[in-house]
Amino acid sequence: MNLGLGRLRTFWRVTLRQARVAILGGCLLVALGLLAEYGAFEILGYQTFTTEIFTEFSVSFNIPTASALSLVLIALGLLVLAGEAAVRGRGRGSRVDRMAQRSTGRHRLGGWTLPALLALALLAALALGVPVGSAVYWWASGTQHPFTGVSLLDATWHTALYSGSAALLATCMALPVGILAVRHDGRMRRLLERGAYLVLAMPGLVIALSLTYFSETYAGGVWYQTAPMLVVTYAIMFFPLALVGVRASVAQAPPGLEEVAHSLGLGRAAVLWRVTRPLVAPGLAAAFCLVFLSAVTELTATLILVPTGVQTLATQFWNYQQNLAYGQAAPFALLMIAITAVPSYVLGRFFDRLPGKAAGQ
Secondary structure: OOOOHHHHHHHHHHHHHHHHHHHHHHHHHHHHHHHOOHHHHHHHOOOOOHHHHHHHHHHHOHHHHHHHHHHHHHHHHHHHHHHHHHOOOOOOOOOOOOOOOOOOOOOOOOOOOOHHHHHHHHHHHHHHHHHHHHHHHHHHHHHOOOOOOHHHHHHHHHHHHHEEEHHHEEEEEHHHHHHHHHHHHHHHHHHHHHHHHHHHHHHHHHHHEEEEEEEEHHOOOOOOHHHHHHHHHHHHOOHHHHHHHHHHHHOOOHHHHHHHHHOOOHHHHHHHHHHHHHHHHHHHHHHHHHHHHHOOOOOHHHHHHOOOOOOHHHHHHHHHHHHHOOHHHHHHHHHHHHHHHHHHHHHHOOOOOOOHHHHHH
């Protein structure tokens, strides 16, 4: 803006370009996630590739047809990846100045304050108010019979345990891949990165059955329906979510700081821990939260791999919903919403306490 550009032109020419990697990454996640979505489309009565795959696998036991439909999903995922790569290009995302980062002050919206607040309020009402209100209504007007099966506390504990473990594992796996994707160029690197995103387009049912087949064939079935296999399945399914968060953060980290650390005699491991890790900490936190939020509500793979005698909030909600017991399903839905609100709040507090933002306030 010091060079004469207005706010709108600064946004389009500078801010938007800096955020391009994260924006396209979010679009990629939404597109691939919708390809593999099952629960919402099944409840609403829409037929998609994923719902048909689940039907062929679990109802008709027609494995060849289900496998063929899975290959079509992979082809569609490849088209989405190719489009995202073409739009993203090879632009640079890291800061180019050598000075300390200045704190960013708040900009007053003026006359746009009320419309912006109303738009955000409408979004919150549609995204959060409608589900919470519906669940509360179901609970208040539903049946008063006592809960059968697993308790709310037990389902909540196992949901948080499996989701948190998977989020930690996926974030740790995404860090080296994200650094490789940003810091190094080459055909093999691009193939590795783009291939990882394809996992998100695969239904959880297909991934779960693939791991089950591997366990039964090569491991004597020792891992089938165990907590470690379920956690690994979650980590594989939602690894692209962690990779997008880590990659966007690494792209914003100046590589010159790592080069200076190397010149001072630090090894690769020391540079990774003492320099790179603090720089990409926001991305690591975002990656953990994204995987955790998705694992909490995962259904199809959980139905197959959940340990015997154990239920999660998603499986219990699904069981009651399938039996049209909405009053009994409502508490599990409300707890899922409450659990997913925790990492969102923690992540918001984390960004609020960043040094640059705190200084600006």
